Amino acid sequence: MNKGNEKQKLKRYERLGALKFQKLVFLVEKGKFLILKKCFPNFIHHYDKYCDWQKKRALKRAKTEEERKAIIENTKLAKMAMRKELTEEKNRNYHMDPKRPTEIIHYLEWNKNVHKKGLMANGILIPIFLAGTILQIPLCPWLLGFEILSAAVNFECINIQNYNLCRLKTVQPALKRREEQTIQKNIEEFGEAAAVIHKSIEESESLPSFQEILDHINTPEQLRQMRAMFYREQVERQRQKQIGGK
Amino acid sequence: MNITTLVIGAASVVGIARDVYDFKKKEFREANVKNLILTTAAGAATTIAAYSLQQQSLNQIHEKYASSYVESMSDEELERALCKLDLLAASEDATKDVKTL
Numbered sequence: 001m002n003k004g005n006e007k008q009k010l011k012r013y014e015r016l017g018a019l020k021f022q023k024l025v026f027l028v029e030k031g032k033f034l035i036l037k038k039c040f041p042n043f044i045h046h047y048d049k050y051c052d053w054q055k056k057r058a059l060k061r062a063k064t065e066e067e068r069k070a071i072i073e074n075t076k077l078a079k080m081a082m083r084k085e086l087t088e089e090k091n092r093n094y095h096m097d098p099k100r101p102t103e104i105i106h107y108l109e110w111n112k113n114v115h116k117k118g119l120m121a122n123g124i125l126i127p128i129f130l131a132g133t134i135l136q137i138p139l140c141p142w143l144l145g146f147e148i149l150s151a152a153v154n155f156e157c158i159n160i161q162n163y164n165l166c167r168l169k170t171v172q173p174a175l176k177r178r179e180e181q182t183i184q185k186n187i188e189e190f191g192e193a194a195a196v197i198h199k200s201i202e203e204s205e206s207l208p209s210f211q212e213i214l215d216h217i218n219t220p221e222q223l224r225q226m227r228a229m230f231y232r233e234q235v236e237r238q239r240q241k242q243i244g245g246k
Numbered sequence: 247m248n249i250t251t252l253v254i255g256a257a258s259v260v261g262i263a264r265d266v267y268d269f270k271k272k273e274f275r276e277a278n279v280k281n282l283i284l285t286t287a288a289g290a291a292t293t294i295a296a297y298s299l300q301q302q303s304l305n306q307i308h309e310k311y312a313s314s315y316v317e318s319m320s321d322e323e324l325e326r327a328l329c330k331l332d333l334l335a336a337s338e339d340a341t342k343d344v345k346t347l
Contacts, residue, residue: 183306191309198308223331234328
């Protein structure tokens with residue numbers, strides 16, 4: 001019965017244009033990364049500064065040592081996540097990480113809430129600008145047009161998130177199992193090297209350089225695991241490029 | 247270790263000893279001995295399980311940060327990192343060979 005309901009929901013979302021809009025989203029995403037890399041080569045430097053500014057603000061409000069630690073760690077994770085997005089040219093809100101497939105569910109929910117709030121704002125502004133247009137107030141027709149377009153985009157974004165969430169929730173248990181198996185395998189193969197990297201990140205104010213990580217290697221096994229980890233990443237990227245046809 | 251902890255610890259040991267051994271009759275209370283062994287074994291198992299879980303959580307945190315770091319490196323940074331790792335491995339091998347000679 002549940003599967004039948006899910007199929008009906010998916011058909012509804014498709015009828016409302018989920019798949020077609022998704023193609024447009026991917027096209028815009030491609031353009032975004034092209035512009036970022038060509039016109040804003042120092043983007044990551046400015047993003048790091050923005051993260052540090054947010055961190056300072058959050059640290060002022062933090063009451064416990066645990067909160068402070070969490071804020072510092074989340075800032076480092078955010079910086080790494082943005083670098084990953086730029087390297088792969090894939091927005092984490094739109095693409096599933098094969099190593100952590102259930103992570104995207106959180107991003108989809110977050111993205112959906114952003115667009116929900118946007119749609120609510122559109123719902124308030126459209127009548128205001130409509131009234132302004134009727135009263136022939138300057139600029140109101142343009143603003144009305146903009147808000148209607150914005151509402152359409154917000155609606156389609158919510159629709160596409162619902163579509164993807166519906167698809168993922170049906171396979172979530174299998175994805176979770178796959179994720180746990182991948183993580184367990186990584187721990188067995190690269191556990192010692194991972195501990196070295198984590199220690200370097202913890203000790204560093206921001207993100208450590210690779211030389212700082214090398215300086216923390218103490219045993220031949222840590223070196224062997226680290227080489228294996230990096231080689232595997234390189235092979236995986238080459239495989240992804242071949243699949244993507246880059 | 248503070249004095250309170252020492253006092254509580256000493257009192258616990260004395261209490262258990264009195265529970266397990268009858269000082270007047272100068273013999274062990276069998277049933278209480280068995281209970282003590284079972285309780286100690288259960289306590290040890292719980293401690294080991296808690297330690298394993300904690301270690302597993304720590305391993306998962308390490309794995310998450312390490313994966314994030316490696317995935318955040320650009321292709322050029324990854325290539326340079328691999329060169330440095332290969333050089334370090336080669337120098338380790340050379341040091342081993344010298345020691346063997």
